[in-house]
Amino acid sequence: MKIKGKAWKFGNDVNTDEIIPARFLNTHDPKELGAHCMEDIDADFSKKVSKGDIIVGGKNFGCGSSREHAQISIKGAGVSCVIAQSFARIFYRNAINVGLSIFEIKDAQGISQDDYLEVDLDKGVVVDLSENKSYKAQPLPKFIQEIIKTGGLLKWVKKRKRG
Amino acid sequence: MAYTITEKILLAHTNKKSIAPGDFIYAKIDMALGNDITAPIAIKEFESTGTKNVFDRKKIALVPDHFTPAKDKKSADQAKILQRFAIKHRIENYFEVGEMGIEHALLPEKGLVGPGDLIIGADSHTCTYGALGAFSTGVGSTDLAAGFINGHVWLKVPETIKFVYHGKLGKWVSGKDLILHTIGDIGVDGALYKAMELTGEVIRSLCMDDRLAMCNMAIEAGGKSGIIEPDEITRRYIRGEGRRVKGEFYKSDKDAKYCEIREYDVKKIEPQVSAPHLPSNAGPVTKFKSIKIDQSVIGSCTNGRISDLRIAAKVLKGKKKDPRVRLIIIPATQKIYLQAIKEGLAEVFLKAGGVFSTPSCGPCLGGHLGILAKGERAIATTNRNFRGRMGHPDSEVYLSNPAVAAASAVKGRIAHPEEI
Numbered sequence: 001m002k003i004k005g006k007a008w009k010f011g012n013d014v015n016t017d018e019i020i021p022a023r024f025l026n027t028h029d030p031k032e033l034g035a036h037c038m039e040d041i042d043a044d045f046s047k048k049v050s051k052g053d054i055i056v057g058g059k060n061f062g063c064g065s066s067r068e069h070a071q072i073s074i075k076g077a078g079v080s081c082v083i084a085q086s087f088a089r090i091f092y093r094n095a096i097n098v099g100l101s102i103f104e105i106k107d108a109q110g111i112s113q114d115d116y117l118e119v120d121l122d123k124g125v126v127v128d129l130s131e132n133k134s135y136k137a138q139p140l141p142k143f144i145q146e147i148i149k150t151g152g153l154l155k156w157v158k159k160r161k162r163g
Numbered sequence: 164m165a166y167t168i169t170e171k172i173l174l175a176h177t178n179k180k181s182i183a184p185g186d187f188i189y190a191k192i193d194m195a196l197g198n199d200i201t202a203p204i205a206i207k208e209f210e211s212t213g214t215k216n217v218f219d220r221k222k223i224a225l226v227p228d229h230f231t232p233a234k235d236k237k238s239a240d241q242a243k244i245l246q247r248f249a250i251k252h253r254i255e256n257y258f259e260v261g262e263m264g265i266e267h268a269l270l271p272e273k274g275l276v277g278p279g280d281l282i283i284g285a286d287s288h289t290c291t292y293g294a295l296g297a298f299s300t301g302v303g304s305t306d307l308a309a310g311f312i313n314g315h316v317w318l319k320v321p322e323t324i325k326f327v328y329h330g331k332l333g334k335w336v337s338g339k340d341l342i343l344h345t346i347g348d349i350g351v352d353g354a355l356y357k358a359m360e361l362t363g364e365v366i367r368s369l370c371m372d373d374r375l376a377m378c379n380m381a382i383e384a385g386g387k388s389g390i391i392e393p394d395e396i397t398r399r400y401i402r403g404e405g406r407r408v409k410g411e412f413y414k415s416d417k418d419a420k421y422c423e424i425r426e427y428d429v430k431k432i433e434p435q436v437s438a439p440h441l442p443s444n445a446g447p448v449t450k451f452k453s454i455k456i457d458q459s460v461i462g463s464c465t466n467g468r469i470s471d472l473r474i475a476a477k478v479l480k481g482k483k484k485d486p487r488v489r490l491i492i493i494p495a496t497q498k499i500y501l502q503a504i505k506e507g508l509a510e511v512f513l514k515a516g517g518v519f520s521t522p523s524c525g526p527c528l529g530g531h532l533g534i535l536a537k538g539e540r541a542i543a544t545t546n547r548n549f550r551g552r553m554g555h556p557d558s559e560v561y562l563s564n565p566a567v568a569a570a571s572a573v574k575g576r577i578a579h580p581e582e583i
Contacts, residue, residue, distance in 0.1 A: 013351055013441060017549045021556075022528040025200045026230060026237035028207070040551040060352035060385060064549060065528070066287040068204055068303040089356050089387055090287055094303035143187035143317070153317075154212050157309045 001121045003080045004129075005052040009113040010041065012058035016065045016091065020073040033069055034076020046077050054119065056111050057084035062091025071100045081119055083108050083126060083137075096144055097153040103137035110135070165416035167323045168392055169358040172298040172413055176281045184322040184422075192222065193280040195310040198266055199227035201285035203244040204304035209311045217252045218314035224256040224275060225249050226266040229524045234531035264496025264522045267291040267379060267464035271371075272496055277401050278393040279411025283307065283316050288464050288546065290381040294374035295401065296393030296412060298358075301382060321387045322422040323358040328365035330430040335580045337474075338373030339466055339544070339564040341365070342380045343435035344427070347445030355385035357422065360415065365429050366391055371400040372470040379465045380546050383442040436542070436577060437562040440550040448567050451577040458541040459484070459572035460553075461565050462493030463527045466544035469499045471565040476508040478569035478580050479515040485575030490517035491533045493525050517572070529553050535560075542571045 017040070024036045038045040055074065061084035062070060071094050074082065081101035085108050095102045101121050111117070115130040124137035140148070150156040164181055166174065174182045176190040197205050202225055209217075217223055225245045233239035249257030256275055263269070267288050270276045278296035282289060285307040292299035302316065310316055328341060346353070359381045366374070374391050381389030391397075393412045401408035433447035461467070461475050472494060484490040492512050494500040500522060503509050512519045518533075526533035527545040535541055535554030541561070543553065548560035563571070566580040573583055 015547075015549045017528070017547070017552050021551055022200075022530060025528075026235060026241060028204050040556040060355065063351055063385060064287065064382075064547060066201065066285055066289075066301040066303050068201070068285075068305060071303075072204075086352065086355065088352070088385060090301050090303060090382075094305065097303060097305035097309075141187060141319075147317070153305050153309050154208055154312075157312055157315075158212055160313075 002118055003052055003121065004116065004118050005054045005080055006050065007054050007056045007111050007113060007115045007117050008049060009111070010055065010057045013060045013063055014057050015063045016067050016070045019062065019070040020067065025067060025069055028069060028072060030072050030076035033073035037073040037077035049077055049079060051078035052080045053078065054117050055079050055082045056108055057082065058109065059085045061087050063088035066090045068094050068098060071095055071098050075100055081121070085109065096147055099152045105135045105137050107135065165418040165420065167360060167415045167419040168296065168413045169298055169323055169360065169388065169390055170320065172279055172281060173318065173320055182320050184320050186320045188318050188320060189315050190281055190318055192283055192310050192314050192316055194222055194224060194276055194282045195307055196224045196226065196266060196270065196282065196284035196286065196289060197307050198229050198286055199231055199242045199245055200229045201304045201307065203241045205285060205307035205311065206244055206248045208305055208308035212312065214312050217311045220253050221255045222314065223254050223311060224270060225254055226258050226263060226269060227260065228263055228265050229528065230530050231263065231523060232260050232521065262497060265464045265467060265524055268468055268495030271295060271375065272498060274401065274406035274408045277408035277410035278397060279413055283310055287382045288379050290386065290388050291375050291379040291464060293378040293381065293388050293390035294371065296391060296397055296410070298388055298390065300388045321356055321358045323360050324354055324423045324425065325360045325362060325421040327424065327426045328363035328429050329426060330365065330428050332365060332429055333433065335434050335566050336432055337564045338369050338377040340432060340435040341429065342377040343437050343442065343445040343562060344432050346380065346384045346443050349384055351383060351441050351443045352385040354381065356387055359384065359386045359389045361389060361391050367394060370470060371396060372468040375468065376465050383546060434564055434567050434579065436567065437548055439548050439559040439561065442546065442548060442562060448563065448577065448579050451561065454561065454577040455540065456488060456542050456571055456576060457539040458489045458491065458533060458535065459568045460491045460526055460533060460541055460543035460545060461568050462495065462525065463545040464495065465546045466565050467493055467495030467499065469502050471544065472499065472503050472508050475565040475569040476511040478566050478583055480511050482515055482573050482583060484516040484572040488572050488575050489533065490515065490572040491520065491526065492517050493520050493532065494522055496522055526553050542568050542577055544568050
């Protein structure tokens with residue numbers, strides 16, 4: 001499947017307190033969490049972002065707490081996937097477990113704010129249509145691909161339990 | 164084959180004959196932990212699968228500690244989800260307000276985690292229990308839900324970085340200072356995906372509270388876990404105060420493989436302070452002495468234990484906090500709270516003009532009990548100083564040990580305990 005969207009650039013070490021501040025963690029409603037996505041870095045992010053847009057981070061994206069509210073908030077804001085030079089490990093596993101597409105691209109800093117991107121979700125190929133440049137994500141380990149193909153961790157666990 | 168302690172514990176929790184860093188394993192869980200923020204999502208997901216029973220009602224811990232006693236109606240609803248689930252599934256380790264403490268202080272204190280265990284928790288600071296010689300790591304709510312179903316977790320076997328601490332600790336220098344210094348050295352992603360094995364004669368002489376504080380902050384360097392080989396101090400701890408923990412005392416093989424070894428001479432390390440907005444902005448306290456503060460927070464899963472309160476009381480005894488400063492002291496558990504009252508520490512804090520509150524994560528993550536206004540600045544014994552962490556996005560948090568936080572409350576600015 002291919003998706004298209006505008007790039008929203010962020011720096012290194014974007015933490016989960018910035019993705020969704022703890023003051024909003026008294027709920028897990030996707031709409032409510034989506035309305036506050038990235039609020040402490042860019043107060044109007046959730047108003048400016050359009051459905052299908054793509055977050056492009058630097059190194060260590062999603063560091064800090066284990067809150068899955070971060071993934072819920074990103075999805076709730078309408079963001080289709082997250083590209084980063086590297087991901088913090090709990091953010092990475094949470095994204096896989098809940099089915100938020102993420103792509104680790106070492107030279108993602110080449111993508112600029114507002115660039116229009118086309119992402120092949122299956123192949124992990126990102127084409128920067130604004131700059132006519134192509135990027136290839138680090139391939140996901142087979143084990144993780146299996147979880148994603150099954151439709152997330154809980155489906156995988158249920159299947160495994162039966163099998 | 165030679166293994167690190169981390170590899171040995173992971174191997175013991177699989178059916179495999181051997182493992183190596185990079186392998187994906189599906190490992191057996193000894194304890195699965197959730198709190199009032201993360202467990203409601205896990206419970207919702209668990210129930211959405213139609214599963215009737217949890218894998219083991221004795222191997223689940225539910226601790227409503229973040230926004231409790233409930234700070235608002237929505238938080239009360241979240242905590243209620245935990246309580247209902249705990250009653251329905253007869254979860255043995257559910258702790259209501261009044262028994263509750265901050266999860267990462269409570270579980271070791273209650274003897275629910277021990278050497279050789281494999282623990283997952285839907286809270287990033289679950290890495291704390293590595294101090295007991297366990298493999299322990301933070302996961303998300305979905306991992307927790309999956310754990311509730313069948314008692315297993317998928318893990319990638321991490322590489323290990325070995326940190327060796329030599330020499331003798333200076334006065335007022337604690338485990339917290341060693342870990343802040345280490346994070347300052349390697350950066351907030353310096354141990355990304357890796358196990359941090361803390362060793363050397365300095366670690367061997369550290370008390371359990373300081374070991375817990377160090378492993379607690381492995382996540383702030385991006386680490387998957389922090390771990391300390393169990394020894395006599397561990398043995399005394401797990402058998403002390405009514406605890407009867409049985410554990411496997413694993414040790415790293417002499418020829419175990421490490422991806423990196425880093426050595427520190429602790430003689431050169433002063434009490435540390437980490438400046439906003441990353442824990443890696445660490446430096447000696449003396450560098451920050453001109454920084455005025457509005458609030459001092461002593462508590463959290465990092466430094467809310469009895470030895471932390473004792474050292475804060477030692478600094479504060481007979482002193483008054485600066486009139487402009489709010490001093491907020493939060494014991495991590497009910498037991499610590501009671502002990503602080505018995506030892507007269509509570510009296511020292513109140514006479515110094517401090518607030519001494521019931522256990523809670525409280526202001527650490529900007530929840531309640533001391534939120535910062537726009538432009539305000541706090542020194543805190545907590546673990547994160549991200550932008551907006553303790554309140555307004557334009558407020559600031561400096562991280563330190565309890566003695567520095569106490570001294571700073573008296574001076575009204577960041578201060579070395581020797582100044583008091």
